[in-house]
Amino acid sequence: AQTVTQSQPEMSVQEAETVTLSCTYDTSESNYYLFWYKQPPSRQMILVIRQEAYKQQNATENRFSVNFQKAAKSFSLKISDSQLGDTAMYFCAFIVGPSNTGKLIFGQGTTLQVKP
Amino acid sequence: NAGVTQTPKFRVLKTGQSMTLLCAQDMNHEYMYWYRQDPGMGLRLIHYSVGEGTTAKGEVPDGYNVSRLKKQNFLLGLESAAPSQTSVYFCASRGPGPNHYEQYFGPGTRLTVT
Numbered sequence: 678a679q680t681v682t683q684s685q686p687e688m689s690v691q692e693a694e695t696v697t698l699s700c701t702y703d704t705s706e707s708n709y710y711l712f713w714y715k716q717p718p719s720r721q722m723i724l725v726i727r728q729e730a731y732k733q734q735n736a737t738e739n740r741f742s743v744n745f746q747k748a749a750k751s752f753s754l755k756i757s758d759s760q761l762g763d764t765a766m767y768f769c770a771f772i773v774g775p776s777n778t779g780k781l782i783f784g785q786g787t788t789l790q791v792k793p
Numbered sequence: 794n795a796g797v798t799q800t801p802k803f804r805v806l807k808t809g810q811s812m813t814l815l816c817a818q819d820m821n822h823e824y825m826y827w828y829r830q831d832p833g834m835g836l837r838l839i840h841y842s843v844g845e846g847t848t849a850k851g852e853v854p855d856g857y858n859v860s861r862l863k864k865q866n867f868l869l870g871l872e873s874a875a876p877s878q879t880s881v882y883f884c885a886s887r888g889p890g891p892n893h894y895e896q897y898f899g900p901g902t903r904l905t906v907t
Contacts, residue, residue: 686833710894722883722898768835772894778843779824779887780851781896783835 679704681769681784689790690759697744698754698787700769709773711745711752712781717765725767728752756789764791795819797899799884805905806874814869814902816884823889825867826851826896827859829880836883842867874906 681702690696702711713725728736728745735743740760744753752771756763769784800815816825823844828836838851842861856878858870867886871878881903885896 720881720901724895727895778841778849779894779896780838780841785833785835
C-alpha cells in the first residue's frame with residue numbers, strides 16, 4: 678500500500694526563524710512526484726512546492742525548500758524566515774507517475790503556528 | 794480564469810436528506826476529483842473522473858454518487874445523508890495526459906449532517 682506519514686500533528690515557530698516539517702512515504706514505485714500543500718484558515722489548498730523523484734537536486738521556492746532523501750523515503754519541508762502568513766496546515770502528498778488516474782495520496786497534515 | 798469553483802460553500806442537512814455538490818473548472822482539464830477532509834485524516838479520495846462521461850471509485854466511495862456529463866463539471870451526490878458524512882469536501886482538477894501532476898483545488902464545501 679502507498680502511504681504518507683506526517684508524524685508532527687502540531688508545530689510552532691517564532692516569526693523570522695526556521696522550521697522543518699517532516700514527511701515519510703512508502704511506495705515500491707521508482708517514478709513519482711512529491712508535493713507540499715498549504716491550507717490556511719481560508720481552507721484553500723495551495724501548492725507550495727513539488728519534487729520529481731528522478732531529480733537529485735532539492736526543489737526550492739523562495740523561502741521554502743525540501744530535503745528529499747529518496748533511499749530513506751523522506752521528504753521534509755523547510756520554511757526559512759517564517760512569517761505570520763505561513764500559519765496554516767501543511768499536507769505532504771505524492772503521486773505515482775506517469776498516471777492515468779492521477780490519484781494523490783495525502784498525509785494527515787501538520788498544523789504550523791507562527792508566533793509574533 | 795476562475796479556476797475551480799464549488800457550490801455551495803456551506804450546507805446543513807438533516808439525516809436522510811439528499812443534496813448535490815457542484816464543481817466547475819474553466820481550465821479545460823480532463824481529470825477531476827472529489828475529496829473529503831476530516832480532522833487528523835488528511836484528504837481522502839471519494840470518486841474521480843478521467844474524462845467526460847467517465848467516473849471511478851476512490852478510497853471512500855460508499856454513500857456517494859458522481860456524474861461527469863460535461864467536461865467542465867463534476868457533481869457529487871449524497872442520496873441519503875448520514876452524520877458520518879459531515880466533512881469538508883474539496884474538488885480538484887488536473888491537466889490532460891498522464892504527465893501532468895499538479896492538482897488545482899476548489900475552495901471547499903463545509904457540510905454538516907445533523
